[in-house]
Amino acid sequence: MKKRFFRYLNSVVKVSVVREGKTKLKSGAVIIEPEEELDELGACQLLGVLDLGQARTFVSRAGNEMNVAENDAGYVVNITLQKNQAVLGLGETMGPLNKRGSIYEMYNTDEPDHSPSKRRLYSSLPVFHIVSPEEQFALFLDHPGYSSFDIGFENRDTIKISIEGDGFDLFIFVGSPSDTIRRIFKLTGNPLLFPAWSLGYHQSRWSYANEEAVLEIAENFRRRRIPCDAIHLDIDYMDDFKVFTWDKNRFPNPSSLTAKLSSMGIKTVAIIDPGVKAQDGFDIYEEGQKKDLFCLRKDGSPFRAAVWPGESRLPDFLNSAAREWWGQHYDRLIKNGVSGFWNDMNEPAIFYTPESLLELKLMAEELHDSGIETEFLFGKIISKKKYYDHGVDFVQKDDDGNTHSHREVRNIYGFNMARSAYEGIRKSKSDLRPFNITRSSYPGIQRYAVLWTGDNASQWEQLLNEIRLIQSISLAGVSFTGCDVGGFGDDCSGELLVRWTQFGAFLPFFRNHSAIGTRNQEPWAFDKEVEELVREAIELRYSLLPYLYSVHKQSANGEMTMVRPLALIWPGDSETYYADDQFMIGPSIMVAPVYQRNSEGRHVYLPGEEWLDLNTRKVVNSGHSWAKAPLNIIPYFLKKDSLIAMTDGLQFVKSGSWKTLKFLGFVKDRAEFYLYEDDGLTEAYKRGEYSSKTIIVDNTSNGLKVEVKPQEGSFKCDERRIEFEIHDGRKLYKRSIIDSPDGYEFLIY
Template identity: 35%
Template sequence: MNLGQNQISVQQFPDTVQSWKRDGYTFYFYCTESALEVSVKSDKVIRFRYSPESIFQRDFSYSGAHNYEGKVKALDIKEDGEKFTICTAFLDIVITKHRLLVTILDKEGKVVIDDEKGFHWEEHKDYGGEIVMMSKKVQSGEHFFGLGDKPTDLNLRGKRFELWGKDTYGFMKNADPLYKNIPFFLGLHHKIGYGVLFDNSFRTFYDFGFERKNVYSYWAHGGEMNYYFIYGPELMDVVETYTNMTGKPELPPLWSLGYHQCKWSYYPEKVVKNIAAEFRKRSIPCDALYLDIDYMDGFRCFTWNKDYFPDPKGLTTELSKDGYKLVVIIDPGIKIDKNYWVYQEAIEKDYFCKRQDGPLMRGSVWPGKCNFPDFTNPEVREWWSGLFKGLIETGVRGVWNDMNEPAVFEIETFPNDVRHNYDGDPCSHRKAHNVYGMQMAKATYDGIKRFLAPNYRPFNITRSAYSGIQKYSSVWTGDNVASWEHLWLANVMCQRLAISGISFCGSDIGGFIETPSGEMYIRWLQLGIFHAFCRTHSSGDHGDQEPWSFGEEYAELAKKTIELRYRLLPYLYTTFWQYSKFGTPFLRPLTFLDQNDTETYFRQDEFGVGDNLLVIPVTQAEADGRWLYLPSGVWYYFWDDERFHGNMEVWAEADLNRVPIFVRAGSVIPMYPVMQYVGEIELKELILHAYFYIKSHTSVVYEDAGDGYGYEQGHYNVRTFNTSGSDNQFVIEQSVKGEFIPTYHTYAVNIHGLAFEPRKCEVDGQEVAFTMENQEKNEIKVMVPIHFGKLVIS
């Protein structure tokens, strides 16, 4: 493998095990000089740490994975000739005495992963320490997924990647590296899924059969060979486990799942007010408006340009009355200015990063010459969090962290010799680079929450990230381009982020650079409304990009599209609750919906949203429909209720008025009436759309106040709907857990696709009236009290 410049490959390997010991759930194997630590974190999660010199480094990671402790039901070890076998309830881990080669098998004896060279290393000639390496055999028919925001095909087989956060303006397909550093990937072969978290923050590389077709490998230019193996066998289970290991997010405020409008830049305040007024005048829903760097005084963080925004508090108050939340940008660079209070404090407290020999790290970004806080220092993070007091008291409700790879003009990023605290383990930028942006986001999140809670929940977005970022922030895919290729990339990148534990993601709808056509904007919007983070953003250099910027025809289409987002909010919020509760990804690639169907392995346009929706965006110009692949099951076309069987390709009619959406048969989909912003109207009824199916199916609906922390005291409801059907009957049964009291008392139940002509409707044994919505398709509507237990249509 190519290890980088100025490196001579003198690879070293463990020799033979001389001794071993067991300490609870951890096993140690000692060779003449090197050692292996195997920790059984659960019956399905095994951690491997290798040391060339039998000295293990401090057990710490910003991912938080080192603190994970799952359930271990059974554990044993056997020594047999030239190998050891560690046995859990689901796995057998075979370790050879010579070279410490590892093979992991399931209980049927199927190989899941198998070392090729296994662990090996070589001295880093430039910086000292070791380049730590791992290589494994590619199994027959194996496929790979994950690694965060890589702008390439969903399936990673045959590709090679680097993790080293980089400001990549106008990136194109296959650009690498990019903004985020997510060292987690999934493997799938013989319908068995697994995952690997290589928890190392140094510059890291992955090769999935690029250099040698039958070998995949990963290596880092420092630190430990420290990886976690996560067994499925279901891919969805792997992602859930990984997300639980690295941290689940808390529930965001419901408004953050609404539509957001942004531009570089909206100023002065008159422009912001005009944009806000235009949304309401046109009845186009919108919950959040953004201020980019021009709102600041000379781009100084935590300040306001008084010429552009003479009364920030007045502005946020006025916007709030009309249903808007204001989100402002904050970058890491602090302008070198002895009269600037943030700079003064950081200098006095010695909070800026330094070069190796003592000078402060200095680089040019938007304010000009800047110094940069060391966000790996917990004391600096605490200070940074406190800086948000003024913004929050002004009425700001969200913060947008940008340029935090960290990006520096002219030299791209910090030099390698910059020093960091690394939470008490001082190091160079080589180790801290990939976590810098994440720790800035953590400090920002803590600050927003400190001054908003308990009445409100924090909202934060970040461009750079490391594993575990989902605990602190949403993300977007960076400075994209208004092109059909980038529309396609936005789809794939957000799917990849979701299966990498980061579901609160989206793209700059319409493209940040250049200007889309009206058609492209609408198609992008039709994708974006199904991402958890839904924001139009543009550079503004080539024209405006508000929904009405492309003419009245497209304004009406944008209005209809965004209205669909708001109608689906209770479903999307439920899906986010599943993510925050269980670690279940918000977006689910087709392979993750049906990994037993090999036809899904190279499909990447289709994706699931939650349990019951399938979306297939149109990513080509002048299309009036598209071919797509349906996974197993029975599916209804959302727009006309045509029913399809899965495991086959179908054609979906989709002119510019619609995006192909399919609903899983048997499901119950909650919807709101159209609203202009979250909380605008007091709900009088919750709309439920139930889809007939001959088999049983379960759907859930989660609800709470949409903000604040009452849900932590039980003020929430989880409504479970079980449906079942036959040739002459359709049954919906409901159970409810929780203590939240909603404003509505009635369900408007719309039942689609009945296989029989309905004659009677009973609610808890009492006959009630219903209306026929579509005689030809046997679609009915019935009003039902929210406390019902059983609804029977016959």
């Protein structure tokens, strides 16, 4: 075993481990080079720790010890934990935000069962933060193959990381969680700035079966005055599930359909799966075969996987030639007016192969009337089918011609498909910002795509799961995230849809999606009360778009994720480690979704100082409190000395600038807000065509002093009046003024 140490970003240390005489593949997550190689002493001094190179390695000033041992399968890393430390994050993993007490696996898997016992899901984001009020540090395991994390399960005070393969990189970050996130952005890339309409409400279902059904959905939104910005097309728009095609019977004129939707202010988003139907005459299949761009078995024969189209081939996205070839096909749908893409099934999901099917058939032949033994065999067959590991069945080839077992690189398959899509979309429409979603991911995915959490279910317990899951993902530096609002599987109830929509209204990606065979869950699918309450939640979202778009731009600048667990902001307060059923969206708003049936309120923990209840406009002291929340209310609060920007009247997003604008604040001392605006669609902001204004409110003895700094950037905002509504805990201050790019200041008495 050979260890080397490298310095990144002044204070980040990478421990690089590889077997003697072996090499390891770069995952593609990290996009910068190290500043220098360190010796053991230099690495220790940089981290402020003791012995980093010998059998026991102290990785924190709090006394955590780490050792690395080599074995036949790979390596085991052990890290001791202190009693008062929480282990937060670990990406897309089930359970509380504090992961102590369970085992998790990094091996991307098509797993629609989001029950608490599940150890792996669609994405591998192996970033975790070890925190106590006195000390915080974080680790990122950069390894595209299989690994598992025993976080105090076998031994309550030890993290045991088991890593398959010949080597790995372990990045160590010393500092607060917020400092770590900013360094992760520098290490793996800033989040994309998506088009402004991405922040609107999206409607989806598997499936809206034809053009008429899609148009009916769109017309319902407009007739019922429910804001909506996008409708998503699931797999049934394709011709026999052949990727990049249209079913000519159900969607005879896709360009006309997308034009009609566009005239209503609604974008079209189309699903894309990696499985290419193995059918002679299908041009994409024939091209991929001819150019040798599909994954192969070890003996060089085609890897034959069955997914939606039946027998299919999987592009080898590890190879840049395959990525470029695949990416160019998105242009086919872009020319039909499709505005965004939803890359699904890209773990990759595989229903079966000829080999696995034969195994299952042989197992089934053993079924006899043998009582409990037969019952056990049924269970084995079902489990074998569901969790069959195809990772050892095929190989992928990198750009240097080296062959890798798929199991060794599985966790970056979806990452590279998302990269392929992003790069292809950029080439097709170079001045428009791509809208690109992925189900499977790896650190650095924020450079290429939105990450959504996959096929959840319409269950109250899974609503709580999603509240936690989104926060855990954000701690890996993935900013633009969301889940299937209302739940994908099972039947949603009206009450559950209301509560889930209220939660979704504060997520970056806000999409209602449900499965074939389940109850419809469009906003009007239940009763009038549910429709009205869902509309109110969506309208609340649209009223917050000036705030959310500005927060999104700050995130794209590398400042912070949009969703922020309380522990990210207040790591010195240990109660925030467990308050994982509430979160911050941006720097100012804290949301506490209701996730229990028949609830009229919920417990809320308010860290820091005072807060303004945004439902009652009353000041609430910090600490534990009870928030009343009948079905029409979601508890949300404004942090002391904060401002947010709001608008009204939107049915869809026309641009990233706002005709009406209001600043709502809770200011006892001083508050600042950075308002960002641009055209909302293009890359023109990179050429200086944007507007950024800093708004400052000071609470003085003479009243509130409001200062709007002169605009930066050349973007021209509409003429408008700006309203100010500022609370100081004792008095409400209001004023309206005509906006100006030159800046202005005034007092409110």
